[in-house]
Amino acid sequence: MINNVVRNYIQYPIALTTETTYLDWQTPFPTVAFCFTVTSPIKKLFKGSRNIANIYRYLCLSQMRIPCEEFLAECTWNNVKFDCCTEFKELRKTGVGYCIAMNTFHSKPGVHFFVNRTVKYGDLVVDILMSEKMKKQIYSGFTVCIHFMSL
Numbered sequence: 001m002i003n004n005v006v007r008n009y010i011q012y013p014i015a016l017t018t019e020t021t022y023l024d025w026q027t028p029f030p031t032v033a034f035c036f037t038v039t040s041p042i043k044k045l046f047k048g049s050r051n052i053a054n055i056y057r058y059l060c061l062s063q064m065r066i067p068c069e070e071f072l073a074e075c076t077w078n079n080v081k082f083d084c085c086t087e088f089k090e091l092r093k094t095g096v097g098y099c100i101a102m103n104t105f106h107s108k109p110g111v112h113f114f115v116n117r118t119v120k121y122g123d124l125v126v127d128i129l130m131s132e133k134m135k136k137q138i139y140s141g142f143t144v145c146i147h148f149m150s151l
Contacts, residue, residue, distance in 0.1 A: 029113035029122040030146045033101035035094065036066065037141030065090075065098055071134060073127040077113060084126065096143060104147070111149075 068085035075084040089107035091099040103113045115122045128134070 024117060027115045028111050028149050029103055029115060029124065030148045031101055031104040031111075032124065032126070033091065033099045033104070033145040033147065034071070034088075035096045035099035035143045035145060037097040037143065066134070068100060070131070071100070071129060073129045074125075075127070076123075076125045078119065078121070078123050096145070097141065099145070101145075105149075 068088055072084035072088060075082050075087065087102040087109070088100040089102070091101050091104070091106055101107065103111050105111055113122065113124070
């Protein structure tokens with residue numbers, strides 16, 4: 001077996017190179033979303049109701065809605081601070097509850113965090129405020145979603 005491998009290596013040489021053209025592309029940084037799911041007390045409130053669409057709208061927009069300023073403290077992209085609440089916007093009609101997201105085609109300002117030849121890496125840091133109200137929300141149903149996309 002070793003003889004065959006050596007013979008193939010000598011008779012059929014292969015050149016390996018590293019592909020670097022990906023640096024020329026605009027690769028969108030993933031969408032980051034924070035979602036609050038429906039809690040048990042809220043579910044009990046509407047148990048047996050038949051109008052699911054109105055219940056959903058009520059839950060998402062009034063019961064689970066958290067102003068960005070009460071949730072996000074500080075955001076940085078590659079060590080440069082930016083206003084969290086300018087970038088994180090509400091997503092409507094999600095399957096997991098009330099969400100705020102950044103760098104998504106589904107809201108304004110849209111996608112403008114990219115990795116490319118100039119921005120070689122994407123380092124996003126989001127600090128969350130942990131007031132008593134937020135602790136209750138987070139412990140009862142909180143999810144961080146990362147969505148990879150391609151253009």
